[in-house]
Amino acid sequence: xxxxxxxxxxxxxxxxxxxxxxxxxxxxxxxxxxxxxxxxxxxxxxxxxxxxxxxxxxxxxxxxxxxxxxxxxxxxxxxxxxxxxxxxxxxxxxxxxxxxxxxxxxxxxxxxxxxxxxxxxxxxxxxxxxxxxxxxxxxxxxxxxxxxxxxxxxxxxxxxxxxxxxxxxxxxxxxxxxxxxxxxxxxxxxxxxxxxxxxxxxxxxxxxxxxxxxxxxxxxxxxxxxxxxxxxxxxxxxxxx
Amino acid sequence: xxxxxxxxxxxxxxxxxxxxxxxxxxxxxxxxxxxxxxxxxxxxxxxxxxxxxxxxxxxxxxxxxxxxxxxxxxxxxxxxxxxxxxxxxxxxxxxxxxxxxxxxxxxxxxxxxxxxxxxxxxxxxxxxxxxxxxxxxxxxxxxxxxxxxxxxxxxxxxxxxxxxxxxxxxxxxxxxxxxxxxxxxxxxxxxxxxxxxxxxxxxxxxxxxxxxxxxxxxxxxxxxxxxxxxxxxxxxxxxxxxxxxxxxxxxxxxxxxxxxxxxxxxxxxxxxxxxxxxxxxxxxxxxxxxxxxxxxxxxxxxxxxxxxxx
Numbered sequence: 233x234x235x236x237x238x239x240x241x242x243x244x245x246x247x248x249x250x251x252x253x254x255x256x257x258x259x260x261x262x263x264x265x266x267x268x269x270x271x272x273x274x275x276x277x278x279x280x281x282x283x284x285x286x287x288x289x290x291x292x293x294x295x296x297x298x299x300x301x302x303x304x305x306x307x308x309x310x311x312x313x314x315x316x317x318x319x320x321x322x323x324x325x326x327x328x329x330x331x332x333x334x335x336x337x338x339x340x341x342x343x344x345x346x347x348x349x350x351x352x353x354x355x356x357x358x359x360x361x362x363x364x365x366x367x368x369x370x371x372x373x374x375x376x377x378x379x380x381x382x383x384x385x386x387x388x389x390x391x392x393x394x395x396x397x398x399x400x401x402x403x404x405x406x407x408x409x410x411x412x413x414x415x416x417x418x419x420x421x422x423x424x425x426x427x428x429x430x431x432x433x434x435x436x437x438x439x440x441x442x443x444x445x446x447x448x449x450x451x452x453x454x455x456x457x458x459x460x461x462x463x464x465x466x467x468x469x470x471x472x473x
Numbered sequence: 474x475x476x477x478x479x480x481x482x483x484x485x486x487x488x489x490x491x492x493x494x495x496x497x498x499x500x501x502x503x504x505x506x507x508x509x510x511x512x513x514x515x516x517x518x519x520x521x522x523x524x525x526x527x528x529x530x531x532x533x534x535x536x537x538x539x540x541x542x543x544x545x546x547x548x549x550x551x552x553x554x555x556x557x558x559x560x561x562x563x564x565x566x567x568x569x570x571x572x573x574x575x576x577x578x579x580x581x582x583x584x585x586x587x588x589x590x591x592x593x594x595x596x597x598x599x600x601x602x603x604x605x606x607x608x609x610x611x612x613x614x615x616x617x618x619x620x621x622x623x624x625x626x627x628x629x630x631x632x633x634x635x636x637x638x639x640x641x642x643x644x645x646x647x648x649x650x651x652x653x654x655x656x657x658x659x660x661x662x663x664x665x666x667x668x669x670x671x672x673x674x675x676x677x678x679x680x681x682x683x684x685x686x687x688x689x690x691x692x693x694x695x696x697x698x699x700x701x702x703x704x705x706x707x708x709x710x711x712x713x714x715x716x717x718x719x720x721x722x723x724x725x726x727x728x729x730x731x732x733x734x735x736x737x738x739x740x741x742x743x744x745x746x747x748x749x750x751x752x753x754x755x756x757x758x759x760x761x762x763x764x765x766x767x768x769x770x771x772x773x774x775x776x777x778x779x780x781x782x783x
Binding site for chain 1: 520523524525526527540541543544545546547550552554555557558559560562563564567570571572574575576577615
């Protein structure tokens with residue numbers, strides 16, 4: 233069966249669930265709000281990074297993004313919904329690819345919007361302290377923010393398909409992002425640089441001081457996401473619905 | 474003409490065999506009742522037919538093709554599996570729109586099946602607010618979406634009110650009249666007897682019977698005749714002479730075992746015994762089914778704790 237109708241159907245599924253649409257809106261609002269808060273903190277720091285200050289809210293906005301990705305998949309594992317979906321689209325590989333695209337594309341669009349809003353808010357709050365930021369750096373940050381949030385949403389989507397549960401996925405990812413990565417992240421220059429969130433957020437910093445650059449960092453996150461999606465696809469294809 | 478063909482189908486979960494070398498066919502133009510107690514393997518069989526579960530062995534095909542190879546399958550097969558499958562936060566109409574989109578079914582069909590299922594007025598309400606019966610109607614609407622020649626319904630009358638039960642019965646009979654293949658699982662005997670033409674009976678994953686419903690009942694329930702007379706003694710003597718055993722019931726009623734009205738009617742009319750009433754006591758599906766399962770239980774008791782035949 234052709235791909236376009238399957239994609240259309242998956243996109244409709246997302247549009248018609250209020251909680252998913254709300255999740256996407258939350259990505260923008262949460263990120264911008266926390267970026268503004270970070271900018272208000274005037275404590276002069278030796279390694280103050282105006283770009284990351286403008287994108288600081290991504291640390292929290294990404295929680296909304298992974299919730300969106302996890303929920304979009306986990307809604308299929310409630311009350312036999314997956315059976316109805318797979319009875320309509322028996323080609324499971326194609327079905328999961330459409331699902332991932334229906335999650336990834338809006339997440340990217342919302343991520344780019346988030347980046348733009350966050351940068352504007354951040355710069356406004358920073359005032360003079362942010363005047364050193366070039367347009368190029370700003371643009372890199374916005375694009376990086378969009379790609380990063382889309383990758384994180386898809387990472388959660390892949391994991392949710394593997395674990396067949398949104399709750400399980402979020403109870404792994406949220407503590408990981410909020411605690412483990414924050415703590416381990418200070419040990420820069422180690423293997424921690426290659427964690428999906430640490431690596432992907434290099435692009436949001438003005439200067440990269442670890443092993444990875446802005447784009448190689450995103451590439452590392454993309455590898456994590458690819459692995460999660462493959463594992464999810466494997467689970468969907470192999471297991472009884 | 475699309476028939477469902479199940480061939481040596483086996484499904485094991487760990488060490489339990491949910492479906493055990495099942496072979497049967499469901500043909501178009503009649504309603505086939507799929508009977509068996511809970512846990513007999515009916516739902517598993519339906520999932521295997523729909524390619525949702527992977528069989529341990531054997532095949533299930535629709536018109537000779539495996540479900541997974543069907544292009545736009547909702548146009549070939551409509552299925553109701555679980556009433557809870559629609560997401561509670563979606564409206565009924567959106568639930569069907571999503572399904573229709575994947576199989577390129579025009580959106581006009583969505584409103585048609587909603588009207589057919591009696592949900593037109595509540596189509597834009599969230600499924601969460603639906604009663605079990607309304608969810609069941611939505612599931613049936615989803616099954617009809619692609620106007621499919623094959624319809625599979627798992628316990629469709631679950632949660633339906635009396636009006637709904639009549640509706641689903643008429644619907645199934647109409648679908649069969651239109652030449653579709655209709656397979657309906659149930660564990661309710663009287664309900665199944667009201668719509669099925671043919672029966673496939675499962676017990677512990679195995680095929681127990683695959684026969685027309687009338688034959689199934691006649692083969693298993695002894696025919697009886699009820700006679701009301703003012704002269705019981707004469708009746709008993711007359712029948713005894715012809716080898717029938719009449720037992721007196723209440724209020725001048727006599728029950729003649731292993732007899733048909735045709736025979737008893739002819740006998741009594743020639744004899745002058747006054748007959749006030751002569752009725753055939755039809756066997757019910759329930760009696761026939763219990764007889765079948767009793768035989769099975771006996772068989773199971775005779776071969777205790779037989780684990781799995783490899």
